[in-house]
Amino acid sequence: MPGPFTLAEIVSQLGGHLLGDPSTLIRQVGSLERASAEQITFLASPRHRPKLLASRAAAVVLSPEAQELTTLPRIVCQDPNLYFARVSRLFNPTSPPEPAIHASAQIAGNARIALSARIDAGAVVAEGASVGERVWIGAGSYVGAGSTIGDDSRLYPSVVLYHGCHLGARAIIHSGAVVGADGFGLAKDEGRWVKIPQIGRVWIGDDVEVGANTTIDRGTIDDTVIEDGVKLDNQIQIGHNVRIGAHTAIAGCVGIAGSTQIGRHCAIGGAAMIIGHLRIVDHVTISAGTMVSSSIHQPGTYTGIYPFDDNSSWVRNAVYVRQLEKLADRIRILEMRLEGKDKND
Amino acid sequence: MPGPFTLAEIVSQLGGHLLGDPSTLIRQVGSLERASAEQITFLASPRHRPKLLASRAAAVVLSPEAQELTTLPRIVCQDPNLYFARVSRLFNPTSPPEPAIHASAQIAGNARIALSARIDAGAVVAEGASVGERVWIGAGSYVGAGSTIGDDSRLYPSVVLYHGCHLGARAIIHSGAVVGADGFGLAKDEGRWVKIPQIGRVWIGDDVEVGANTTIDRGTIDDTVIEDGVKLDNQIQIGHNVRIGAHTAIAGCVGIAGSTQIGRHCAIGGAAMIIGHLRIVDHVTISAGTMVSSSIHQPGTYTGIYPFDDNSSWVRNAVYVRQLEKLADRIRILEMRLEGKDKND
Amino acid sequence: MPGPFTLAEIVSQLGGHLLGDPSTLIRQVGSLERASAEQITFLASPRHRPKLLASRAAAVVLSPEAQELTTLPRIVCQDPNLYFARVSRLFNPTSPPEPAIHASAQIAGNARIALSARIDAGAVVAEGASVGERVWIGAGSYVGAGSTIGDDSRLYPSVVLYHGCHLGARAIIHSGAVVGADGFGLAKDEGRWVKIPQIGRVWIGDDVEVGANTTIDRGTIDDTVIEDGVKLDNQIQIGHNVRIGAHTAIAGCVGIAGSTQIGRHCAIGGAAMIIGHLRIVDHVTISAGTMVSSSIHQPGTYTGIYPFDDNSSWVRNAVYVRQLEKLADRIRILEMRLEGKDKND
Secondary structure, three states, X not given: OOOOEEHHHHHHHHOOEEEOOOOOEEOEEOOOOOOOOOEEEEOOXXXXXXXXHHOOOOXXXXXXXXXXXXXXXXXXXXXXXXXXHHHHHHHOOOOOOOOEEOOOXXXXXXXXXXXXXXXXXXXXXXXXXXXXOOOEEOOOOEEOOOOEEOOOOEEOOOOEEOOOXXXXXXXXXXXXXXXXXXXXXXXXXXXXXEEOOOOOOEEEOOOOEEOOOOEXXXXXXXXXXXXXXXXXXXXXXXXXXXXXXXXXXXXXXXXXXXXXXXXXXXXXXXXXXXXXXXXXOOOEEEOOOOEEOOOEOOOEEEEOOOOOEEHHHHHHHHHHHOOHHHHHHHHHHHHHHHHHHHHHO | OXXXXXXXXXXXXXXXXXXXXXXXXXXXXXXXXXXXXXXXXXXXXXXXXXXXXXXXXXXXXXXXXXXXXXXXXXXXXXXXXXXXXXXXXXHOOOOOOOOEEOXXXXXXXXXXXXXXXXXXOOOEEOOOOEEOOOOEEOOXXXXXXXXXXXXXXXXXXXXXXXXXXXXXOOOEEOOOOEEEEOOOOEEEEOOEEEEOOXXXXXXXXXXXXXXXXXXXXXXXXXXXXXXXXXXXXXXXEEOOOOEEOOOOEEOOOOEEOOOOEEOOOOEEOOOOEEOOOOEEOOOEEEOOOOEEOOOEOOOEEEEOOOOOEEHHHHHHHHHHHOOHHHHHHHHHHHHHHHHHHHHHO | OOOOEEHHHHHHHHOOEEEOOOOOEEOEEOOOOOOOOOEEEEOOOHHHHHHHHHOOOXXXXXXXXXXXXXXXXXXXXXXXXXXXXXXXXXXXXOOOOOOEEOOOOEEOOOOEEOOOOEEOOOOEEOOOOEEOOOOEEOOOOEEOOOOEEOOOOEEOOOOEEOOOOEEOOOOEEOOOOEEEEOOOOEEEEOOEEEEOOOOOOEEEOOOOXXXXXXXXXXXXXXXXXXXXXXXXXXXXXXXXXXXXXXOOEEOOOOEEOOOOEEOOOOEEOOOOEEOOOOEEOOOEEEOOOOEEOOOEOXXXXXXXXXXXXXXXXXXXHHHHHOOHHHHHHHHHHHHHHHHHHHHHO
């Protein structure tokens, strides 16, 4: 664990305007509620001021608007959330693994493993696979035949990467993620399903994070592509032939059906669902829980959520959801009748 | 397999009022439809009476209201479902595993493993981890550095517990569950995402069950907490910093976004989705498929489901969901016009 | 890799009407956009004609209606999608694995393993399990005690099959799938949950495919049943006691709660959710994202999706979803008042 650092040292590394004792010693980041007297915390929003006043933190990161809300030593900056991310990375850096191949790991004779890589117990690297510098492959993970993993990537335990796929540099793949399983490709033959071979790959760019138990299917013919800097949370399902643009972030439980293309710098809320064969342009935000059933051609925020209510209110209102056309017809008839009356007056 | 037991023995252990031959011999529980002549079944509801009449079961557990629906030997009790659970546990008890550490398991030198524990093939227990009495760790499961597992817990094959987490006593963790992966913590830096280190833990109390492929993320700074007696079904996603109150049950495919707090004794239906930073009080029931987008301050049942319909009816009605404001405006105008007419009359 | 084949050879094996040079040599299938001069592609729909005109493919599969859209060598057939599936299978056949039991696999003494089977590194086959001819069990997969796997089935790496379950012939089970975990069976006892033993099995017929990280729970007493030819995509959750009829296909992220029975030849769209204890007849199609909350007695297509919109429109309209009953009341009052006026006129 690095540190401790004084506030002066932090500001000299990360910038920001320091108010209070520059020699204040910080050993770790902490939450507003639980930070100890040797930890630095941050104020995400002025509405947390009561927690700030009760905080025992040594110092706080906050915005210029909030700088007078406390007398604690503090670092004032434009984006406290980003600043805090950087402070936390200062105290909690990732370091390259100690190179080692565990005796119980199974490495195919013709796989290429960088000398600086680490491969843990029971992991398997199949024929022709290539593992880059400082890569860390967790216990029980599987790297399929001919797959390549870029430098400084980490697979946590129990990740499966099927054959012929590519992971870029600095990837983080959490446990239970499955990359490269067959897409759901079927043709119907007199009521029975014929499997369509899935001969494409999954191609993942640099700086991508994939959450626990997320699945990314290989392409039917061409590749499924996850561009640089994409961040995927847990339990996301990405169908075959999908392309996700660079620096898009997708929250947990999202499903993206086959052949859909999502732009760059999009943000997709948890449990949103996007059907297949759509195009979504850059800089689109999809609200959590929204079902996207047609392409989106304009940047902006899109939503489709049934508002929840206490159950009895829901029951009374929901019955009319299935009668909306009739209600609209009745309004139309009322308007016509009133129009008729106006004429008669 | 324990037993057989006579009905008299069952009633003497579990209570209830016996009608019929007390020496009736029972070897196992069975369903109404398929119970054999040496099995006991139960009647969940009087509307299953036709099945009861056709049943070949040796005996039946039922409520006082239903006790005259059959002439079979029967146990009358207030809560047949609970009673049946107990009868089934009588015939299908869990027993502690045979202590053993499989030769292919990898145990770090400084891990503490109780002598009565069992660790199956290919499992890994990392540095400083602690495994309690009669714990059973399934094949290929991973216990991260410094994690602790309470007595009598069971990890089925292929469970991953990241470093520094805590499982209480009598936990049941099903295959593919991932406990302690990084939360989805990101800060935006000029269109790119900076990862926020996730340095909290997952802390799980006693008597918790976690379903297959469920994921529970570690906290950003403080812990993600699952209190005693919580029951989680399969494929649930629990974000970082969440707290779930004791004895809450959550059905499959539910997602709970980061920093939300759920009370005690809640019941959350399948595929419900709860956004982040909310508070839900004790004794709340959420209907299946409901998207909860604001805090809930009163106990009760809450619902938000779009009613399904045959597709053509749905098409005709759904178009008006996007015109509701206009419909409301037209009603308002009609009311004003009619008001005007009333004044003129 | 088999082939190359001439178009004449393809047509002689698979049928269809050939236009153009029968000696055209084909080495692989390709997409409209990326097929090379030795690949055959297909035209799924006439609206892709611009792509067809730009394609560098050697040949194309298309329907009689589209046969004049190109001058490329082409195979004309009634169902280009199905035909293309067959062509792709011709060039990308699956072959039986090379028989082998990896030295690090753990096979119980009384398990029966066919001589033609292959069991990869770190896989476990527990007591009394039975593995059929030409079965391929991937690295780190687990076959529980007493389970049986039919001929020619394949388990990709990290599959878990609990004890006592049955997989039919020609099954394909993708990584991370969990078959046979306990169903979510609980009885409430004064606010606490009592676990109901789950003593049924999972019984899976022939020709079933199960996607990555899909979970299928064992039955409470009787079995959970997946009939022949069912195709399940990724991250599907199937609760205990469910029965899925033959040749039904289910897309990703679907949840099916306990004891529901789904008919044969159904198609269920992604992220649809079906609550427990329902019956759905044969030949039902459920649209993606639909919550099915009651039984379906007639074949047809059923839908229940909240239409998405730009966020501000959604906000303005959604407020009235919770006022639908009031809007309906106001329409009724307007109708009565107008009725009154009519009488007065």
